[in-house]
Amino acid sequence: METVVTPPRPDLGLLGLADAPEPCRSCTARAFSFCGALRAAELAELAAVSTQVTLAAGQPLIAPDAPARDVFNVTTGVLRAGLAMPDERRQVTGFLLPGDFVGFGAGETYGFGVEAVTAATLCRFDRPRFTALLHAHPGMERRLLCMASDEVREARAHQLLLGRKTASERLASFLRDLAARQARRGGAPDVAALGMSRADIADHLGLTPESVSRGLTALKVAGLIRLEPAGRVRLLRPPALAALAEGRPEA
Amino acid sequence: METVVTPPRPDLGLLGLADAPEPCRSCTARAFSFCGALRAAELAELAAVSTQVTLAAGQPLIAPDAPARDVFNVTTGVLRAGLAMPDERRQVTGFLLPGDFVGFGAGETYGFGVEAVTAATLCRFDRPRFTALLHAHPGMERRLLCMASDEVREARAHQLLLGRKTASERLASFLRDLAARQARRGGAPDVAALGMSRADIADHLGLTPESVSRGLTALKVAGLIRLEPAGRVRLLRPPALAALAEGRPEA
DNA sequence: CGTAAGTTTGAAACTAATCAACTGTTGTGG
DNA sequence: CCACAACAGTTGATTAGTTTCAAACTTACG
Numbered sequence: 096m097e098t099v100v101t102p103p104r105p106d107l108g109l110l111g112l113a114d115a116p117e118p119c120r121s122c123t124a125r126a127f128s129f130c131g132a133l134r135a136a137e138l139a140e141l142a143a144v145s146t147q148v149t150l151a152a153g154q155p156l157i158a159p160d161a162p163a164r165d166v167f168n169v170t171t172g173v174l175r176a177g178l179a180m181p182d183e184r185r186q187v188t189g190f191l192l193p194g195d196f197v198g199f200g201a202g203e204t205y206g207f208g209v210e211a212v213t214a215a216t217l218c219r220f221d222r223p224r225f226t227a228l229l230h231a232h233p234g235m236e237r238r239l240l241c242m243a244s245d246e247v248r249e250a251r252a253h254q255l256l257l258g259r260k261t262a263s264e265r266l267a268s269f270l271r272d273l274a275a276r277q278a279r280r281g282g283a284p285d286v287a288a289l290g291m292s293r294a295d296i297a298d299h300l301g302l303t304p305e306s307v308s309r310g311l312t313a314l315k316v317a318g319l320i321r322l323e324p325a326g327r328v329r330l331l332r333p334p335a336l337a338a339l340a341e342g343r344p345e346a
Numbered sequence: 347m348e349t350v351v352t353p354p355r356p357d358l359g360l361l362g363l364a365d366a367p368e369p370c371r372s373c374t375a376r377a378f379s380f381c382g383a384l385r386a387a388e389l390a391e392l393a394a395v396s397t398q399v400t401l402a403a404g405q406p407l408i409a410p411d412a413p414a415r416d417v418f419n420v421t422t423g424v425l426r427a428g429l430a431m432p433d434e435r436r437q438v439t440g441f442l443l444p445g446d447f448v449g450f451g452a453g454e455t456y457g458f459g460v461e462a463v464t465a466a467t468l469c470r471f472d473r474p475r476f477t478a479l480l481h482a483h484p485g486m487e488r489r490l491l492c493m494a495s496d497e498v499r500e501a502r503a504h505q506l507l508l509g510r511k512t513a514s515e516r517l518a519s520f521l522r523d524l525a526a527r528q529a530r531r532g533g534a535p536d537v538a539a540l541g542m543s544r545a546d547i548a549d550h551l552g553l554t555p556e557s558v559s560r561g562l563t564a565l566k567v568a569g570l571i572r573l574e575p576a577g578r579v580r581l582l583r584p585p586a587l588a589a590l591a592e593g594r595p596e597a
Numbered sequence: 598c599g600t601a602a603g604t605t606t607g608a609a610a611c612t613a614a615t616c617a618a619c620t621g622t623t624g625t626g627g
Numbered sequence: 628c629c630a631c632a633a634c635a636g637t638t639g640a641t642t643a644g645t646t647t648c649a650a651a652c653t654t655a656c657g
Contacts, residue, residue, distance in 0.1 A: 178506045180593040186506040200495025207502065233484060236491065243494035244451025250501035251458065255429045255437035257508035258552030262613070293636065301509030303614055308637055342431040513645070544604065554646055559605055 116142035118218065124170040127194035127280050129238065137232055144224040150174075150211035156197075157209040163201035165219045169193050172215025173290040177298065178207055187299035188250070190291060192276055196242060198222075213290045257301045260342065265300040266310040268340035270320065270328055285333055289326040367393035369469065375421040378445035378531050380489060388483055395475040401425075401462035407448075408460040414452035416470050420444050423466025424541040428549065429458055438550040439501070441542060443527055447493060449473075464541045508552045511593065516551040517561035519591040521571065521579055536584060540577040 116139045125131045130141060148167070150156060156167065156174060169191050176197065177187040188207065191197060197209060197217075229236045256268050274287040282288065289296070293304040300307065311328075314320045319336050321329040330336055338345040367390045376382045381392060399418065401407060407418065407425060420442050427448065428438040439458065442448060448460060448468075480487045507519050525538040533539065540547070544555040551558065562579075565571045570587050572580040581587055589596040 178502060180506070180510065181595075182593055184510040184593065186502075186509045188502045188505050200492075200498050206499060230484070230488075233481070233487070236484070236487065237481075240487065240491050240494060241451075243491060243498060247451050247494060247497050247501060248457060250498060250505065251429060251437075251439045253505055254439050254501065254508055255431070257505055258437045258549075259431065259435040298509075304636075305615080305638085306613060309613090312637075342433055342435060344432075543602095555604080556606085556647080557645060560645090563605075 118142060118145065118147060122170055124168070124193035124280075128168060129194070129196050129242065130168065131194075132238060133235065137235065140228055140231075141220070144228065145218045145220050148217045148219045150215045150217075152211055152213050155208065155210045156215075156217070157205045157207070159206060159208045160204050162203060163198060163205045164222055166196070166198040166222055166225055167220070168218040169195045169197065170216045170218060173212040174209055174215055175212050175291065175295055175299075176207055176209045185298045186301070187295055188253075190273070190295075190299070193280060196239075199239065200243065212295060262300075262302055262306050262310045263313050264339055264342060265302065266307065266314060267319070267336050269296065269300055270314075270330060271333070271336055271340050274328075274330055285330040287328045287330065289328060369393060369396065369398060373421055375419070375444035375531075379419060380445070380447050380493065381419065382445075383489060384486065388486065391479055391482075392471070395479065396469045396471050399468045399470045401466045401468070403462055403464050406459065406461045407466075407468070408456045408458070410457060410459045411455050413454060414449060414456045415473055417447070417449040417473055417476050418471070419469040420446045420448065421467045421469060424463040425460050425466055426463050426542065426546055426550075427458055427460045436549045437552070438546055439504075441524070441546075441550070444531060447490075450490065451494065463546060513551075513553055513557050513561045514564050515590055515593060516553065517558065517565055518570070518587050520547065520551055521565075521581060522584070522587055522591050525579075525581055536581040537574075538579045538581065540579060 119125060119130065119138055119142050122128075130138060133141065148156070150172070157176075159179070171193055174191040174197075175187045176189050176191060177185055179185050190212065191209070198205060229239065256265055260268065270287045273289075274282070274284060277286070277288060278284040293307045296302075297304045297307045302310070311320070311322065314336075315322060319330070319332055319339070321331055323329055335345055337343075370376060370381065370389055370393050373379075381389060384392065399407070401423070408427075410430065422444055425442040425448075426438045427440050427442060428436055430436045441463065442460070449456060480490065507516055511519065521538045524540075525533070525535060528537070528539060529535040544558045547553075548555045548558045553561070562571070562573065565587075566573060570581070570583055570590070572582055574580055586596055588594075
């Protein structure tokens with residue numbers, strides 16, 4: 096028995112959906128996405144250079160050494176982006192949710208890998224054409240610059256986590272951040288839907304799967320979270336969880 | 347006996363230096379900097395909205411919660427940028443060298459702190475005016491977008507370091523990367539000039555000062571580096587150091 | 598010189614990793 | 628529909644790498 100969650104429901108009228116080109120018209124991610132701020136004409140141009148990609152859980156989207164020919168926008172599902180070392184060590188730099196944009200800052204090759212965690216769909220844009228479009232629309236370019244700045248900020252915050260936080264603090268930060276991101280996409284503010292395995296979380300937080308498991312148990316025992324079916328985690332005392340995440344003594 | 351290295355010597359003529367406005371004319375960082383690619387007219391506009399900042403070693407430039415009114419470009423010296431937790435824990439997200447740009451992606455407040463490690467000088471730009479200038483010159487904006495992308499890439503690589511590398515590997519990565527950055531600015535390719543303390547390095551690498559010291563000793567014993575006076579570190583076998591940094595078995 | 602700060606080195610303690618066993622879940626084929 | 632296999636997750640015991648605590652040593656500087 097699954098708890099039914101209200102799906103994201105952007106106000107289609109306000110977004111000028113009536114004018115939107117086909118793949119976009121029915122896109123549930125547009126409200127939280129890069130393309131959500133575009134005018135109908137720009138959106139049409141964008142849609143013209145886009146194709147759809149569908150991935151099954153576990154399938155790769157981007158190989159680190161592949162030539163960076165395309166950029167992508169996630170429409171449904173969860174993906175993981177990360178770096179690998181010659182041995183088995185991995186760092187998952189981030190999980191991609193609907194509305195997230197991938198592959199922009201790449202050079203010749205992507206330099207990082209991306210795989211589907213759950214089944215996922217994306218918009219694929221030819222990079223040269225996408226770039227040309229950007230140059231024609233300074234507003235789009237500016238928006239992308241803001242997104243890049245946000246990414247830098249998030250990456251720095253994650254550096255603090257990896258460099259200085261304890262296992263429990265890492266888990267608390269992760270759950271809080273994931274719930275917040277999902278809330279922005281229409282989810283409940285006090286639920287983190289873990290679509291990914293403990294191993295993926297471990298590679299994101301610089302821990303082992305065992306430590307992730309222990310950390311979650313510790314948070315549960317502390318009364319900060321409840322583990323629900325289907326990989327859902329309910330945040331029972333968000334302020335206390337935030338305090339732990341930030342290393343505050345807790346009020 | 348020191349290997350003599352050619353110091354940075356930008357070809358002033360090719361850079362249009364004769365036309366350059368004053369603070370820029372004598373600027374030694376311009377060749378490696380954001381502004382180095384600007385045409386004389388653009389540079390003049392930029393210089394018109396800039397003022398100079400001088401800092402003594404240890405002085406703060408940016409407080410994390412200060413309103414982000416300015417952006418900066420380092421001209422001389424070394425600075426550290428980082429995040430802090432309520433207790434004493436710190437993460438130095440990066441060291442800033444001449445030519446590096448600071449403060450761009452900030453929102454209302456900077457959200458991170460910056461302090462001078464050595465005596466330093468910077469160009470200060472009023473943010474609203476800088477932004478207006480950017481909008482007037484798409485080339486500048488595009489260049490900034492590239493810089494932001496590079497920052498993201500570097501931040502991700504540092505996440506791998508913090509999440510998955512051993513103490514020795516972190517030190518090896520740090521020394522190699524610092525030497526490479528300094529080489530781009532005209533330094534010797536096999537020397538890393540440590541202007542910062544062990545504590546700063548520790549806060550950058552997610553270690554303690556003691557572990558940094560031990561790590562350096564380990565690299566020295568392994569014949570990979572030599573500790574020279576004035577905080578200089580000579581890289582004795584760059585390929586082996588790189589292999590260690592990347593976690594390769596070493597050829 | 599003498600002091601203070603920074604660095605190195607040593608010994609003990611601790612957190613998270615590793616190794617290992619067990620449990621629960623999911624999916625498949627008999 | 629149940630049995631079983633395969634895998635993900637949890638829990639326990641032990642180990643290892645880094646931190647912590649402490650002291651000695653260096654370096655820079657008044």
